[in-house]
Amino acid sequence: MTYALIPTEPTVPVEVMRMSSSKVLGYAAKAVGQPLEPFTYKPPKLGKHDVRVSVTHCGLCHTDIQAIDDYYGITEFPFVPGHEIVGYVSAMGRAVSDLKEGDRVGIGWQGRSCMDCDFCLQGEEQLCMDIVASGTWVPYGGFASSVLVDSRFAYPLPDAIPSEVATVLMCAGIAVFSPLQSYAVRPRQKIGIIGVGGLGHLALQFAHALNYDVTAISSSPEKKEEALAFGADHFIISEDETSLRQAMFSFDLLLCTTSAKINWEALLNILKKNGRLVLVGFPDLAFNSTDLVAHQLSITGSFLGNRTTMREMLAFAQEHGIVPKVELMPMTRVNEAIQKVRENKARYRIVLVNDTVEVEV
Ligand SMILES: [Zn+2]
Numbered sequence: 001m002t003y004a005l006i007p008t009e010p011t012v013p014v015e016v017m018r019m020s021s022s023k024v025l026g027y028a029a030k031a032v033g034q035p036l037e038p039f040t041y042k043p044p045k046l047g048k049h050d051v052r053v054s055v056t057h058c059g060l061c062h063t064d065i066q067a068i069d070d071y072y073g074i075t076e077f078p079f080v081p082g083h084e085i086v087g088y089v090s091a092m093g094r095a096v097s098d099l100k101e102g103d104r105v106g107i108g109w110q111g112r113s114c115m116d117c118d119f120c121l122q123g124e125e126q127l128c129m130d131i132v133a134s135g136t137w138v139p140y141g142g143f144a145s146s147v148l149v150d151s152r153f154a155y156p157l158p159d160a161i162p163s164e165v166a167t168v169l170m171c172a173g174i175a176v177f178s179p180l181q182s183y184a185v186r187p188r189q190k191i192g193i194i195g196v197g198g199l200g201h202l203a204l205q206f207a208h209a210l211n212y213d214v215t216a217i218s219s220s221p222e223k224k225e226e227a228l229a230f231g232a233d234h235f236i237i238s239e240d241e242t243s244l245r246q247a248m249f250s251f252d253l254l255l256c257t258t259s260a261k262i263n264w265e266a267l268l269n270i271l272k273k274n275g276r277l278v279l280v281g282f283p284d285l286a287f288n289s290t291d292l293v294a295h296q297l298s299i300t301g302s303f304l305g306n307r308t309t310m311r312e313m314l315a316f317a318q319e320h321g322i323v324p325k326v327e328l329m330p331m332t333r334v335n336e337a338i339q340k341v342r343e344n345k346a347r348y349r350i351v352l353v354n355d356t357v358e359v360e361v
């Protein structure tokens, strides 16, 4: 049997290739920091809970690039990145009962879990003790014609959510929705979103829809208008000491979505006593701890979200029309897309459209 690869979108260049059904076409880094190259491999074996998903769209996340650079020290090469995936179920293991072939699903960073450790048993799968092996990009990720994950981590998508929107929600969306939902509990609480980028512009939309009093905090004054359009009620320039002084003791929660350098002592002062800073980015932390102690502040990391929150996030995003700002590029131009993100030029997320999908001929 042979397959032709046809374009999924009329707006992207067409690349017609033929390939055997026994091969997956992906884009892999062969070594640390290297550009991606076309890479074909045998489809991973389908376990009884697994689904194979033909990828139509895959978001490009900063995390993909950090993994190419082996920032986390866990990357195995050749490495096929991609963990913000939308596609169609094309094959299923024998124990899969809640999905069927042809279903459109979204997949985020977590593609499986051990289902057996204390955290998995408590429904906190994102804290699975086997988390390194649980990544969607193990063994190979979504910059490919298909991907294999545990069906319990492939989420059916509401028809109303376009695929390019869903890709970003699967990672950036859950990353900001989960802590906003967990730690900000009262309506009109004062929430500050630090960073107006890929995560931040979504956090502003979610926080606004959750009915908080939302302030965007950014080092880029030129982002003010857009931040207000995303749902911010106020805008503070993070380097503006006068504004920060005026905002002292006014925030219940700060959500840090950036990994950039931050003047923490000035920013922690804008938290109310008993306030909380939640990190979803990976900024360096260095500050004098006196105010942290004296004001009884909390600093919390937040990693993705569990499966229940993922479903709630998708339903919430649909209901409130949460739409990330994305730029579509064909997957064949993945290296160009990576370069753009490396240069911080993506506004705000790049979604790769798979210009090659398998169809039977
Ligand atoms: Zn991501």
Ligand SMILES: [Zn+2]
Binding pocket: 113, 114, 115, 116, 117, 118, 119, 120, 121, 125, 127, 128, 129, 130
């Ligand atoms: Zn586990």
